[in-house]
Amino acid sequence: MxxxxxxxxxxxxxxxxxxxxxxxxxxxxxxxxxxxxxxxxxxxxxxxxxxxxxxxxxxxxxxxxxxxxxxxxxxxxxxxxxxxxxxxxxxxxxxxxxxxxxxxxxxxxxxxxxxxxxxxxxxxxxxxxxxxxxxxxxxxxxxxxAVSRRAVLAFESRYSLRLYMHIGLRVNRRQVSEELTLDELRSVLGVPDGTFRRWQDLRRFAIDRAVAEINQLAGFTAVYAPLKRGRRVVGVRLAWGRKDTPDLIETQRELDRPRIGRTARREGRVETIAQERHRLAESLANAPGLGRTS
Missing domain, CATH: 1.10.10 (Arc Repressor Mutant, subunit A)
Structure with a gap:
């Protein structure tokens, strides 16, 4: 075919x-x-x-x-x-x-x-x-x-748009997750060279915001968990999935609402996102070191 x-x-x-x-x-x-x-x-x-x-x-x-x-x-x-x-x-x-x-x-x-x-x-x-x-x-x-014009125009962070396009390319495949080194993650997000070299900064200013915006505005969800060697974060496991009908309806409602108040509404979901990330981290606890997925 x-x-x-x-x-x-x-x-x-x-x-x-x-x-x-x-x-x-x-x-x-x-x-x-x-x-x-x-x-x-x-x-x-x-x-x-x-x-x-x-x-x-x-x-x-x-x-x-x-x-x-x-x-x-x-x-x-x-x-x-x-x-x-x-x-x-x-x-x-x-x-x-x-x-x-x-x-x-x-x-x-x-x-x-x-x-x-x-x-x-x-x-x-x-x-x-x-x-x-x-x-x-x-x-x-x-x-x-195939991505949504409305979602593209609604994003407030360039890192969100980059991650949205990256996952949008993969969400219709059988693949539901991938492992990325920190340098690969910076490349996916389009983080300028020399910026956010510490994991804490990369997480706070780029990936957390991108994941939160995607979960609020996209037709799919995203979640990630850090991958460590010893105490050092060396990469992330990024996972995604299509939203079910109730969540899709809520996403469309959010896109219909004025931009004013969107951040506050999004922050109301931060706890849920954190819980999802914690569950993913637990599922990876016994996984071997940083690997590759097809």
């Missing part, structure tokens, strides 16, 4: 206005300078992928009015222009496989060409092209993630 490509997935999800379909390599892409896009630019990138639709891998110029972006993005034209510029100037590195089955690294900007009309025009638009590197990755990919 032929593998479902990302372009097939885009066709399949096209009637769903909330679905953003991203190639797996894009969801897992790494940045050559370390770290990741700003939250604003990362959200815009997802919206531009959705806007391009089935033509995302074509060598064509896409056009989108500022007004259309602001219907959901709610940023000033200057802020949008800055985010576009960030996508234009950011170089990414992705792991791909040639048609002969040989793996290689492909690098390039996210957007290769950008045109911006004057702000004085009422119907001003942005015109853009995805770079050859991005188009090649998307066209050749045989694994993909």
């Amino acid at each position: 032929a593998k479902l490509t990302t372009l097939d997935a885009i066709r399949m999800h096209r009637p769903d206005s909330d679905a953003i379909v991203a190639a797996g390599e894009v969801a897992d892409m790494r940045f050559t300078t370390g770290g990741s896009l700003s939250l604003r630019a990362a959200k815009l990138f997802c919206l531009l992928i959705q806007e391009a639709g089935i033509a995302v891998a074509d060598q064509v110029q896409h056009r989108i009015p500022y007004a259309v972006l602001n219907e959901t993005f709610h940023k000033s034209r200057d802020e949008l222009a800055e985010a576009i510029h960030e996508l234009h100037m950011t170089t990414v590195s992705v792991q791909v496989v040639s048609r002969k089955g040989r793996p290689f690294t492909k690098s390039g900007p996210i957007l290769s060409d950008v045109e911006r009309e004057p702000d004085s025009l009422d119907d001003a638009e942005i015109r853009f092209e995805f770079s050859p590197a991005m188009r090649r990755v998307i066209a050749d990919s045989t694994h993909w993630a």
Whole structure:
């Protein structure tokens, strides 16, 4: 049976206005300078992928009015222009496989060409092209993630969005967990080089917040447990699963609510999340040292 490509997935999800379909390599892409896009630019990138639709891998110029972006993005034209510029100037590195089955690294900007009309025009638009590197990755990919536009726009931490995309790529597989070294975890989250080198800081400022936001806003849940060698934390076991119907309904209600008060509502779930993590940690207590899952 032929593998479902990302372009097939885009066709399949096209009637769903909330679905953003991203190639797996894009969801897992790494940045050559370390770290990741700003939250604003990362959200815009997802919206531009959705806007391009089935033509995302074509060598064509896409056009989108500022007004259309602001219907959901709610940023000033200057802020949008800055985010576009960030996508234009950011170089990414992705792991791909040639048609002969040989793996290689492909690098390039996210957007290769950008045109911006004057702000004085009422119907001003942005015109853009995805770079050859991005188009090649998307066209050749045989694994993909379908994520929620509403959830993407609701996240308040770039680490949450990165982890959401990472799990979104894996949640439909048989795999329900994976083990990551701390360096791998930083790469998944897009933590800038040299930031949060202590486990306590990485946990507090990145992973705890990302997991809490995902459990509040995504269609799946996430939980993690530290993996130790002696007293030193060397990695994490990350696990995930689809939400049941009552939890999905509550998630949709949260997405319908105003952003104001969301943090307080989320913090009301912290105890439950901590309990889930404790249960996972207990289940790993007798596991061997840091390993690998397929």
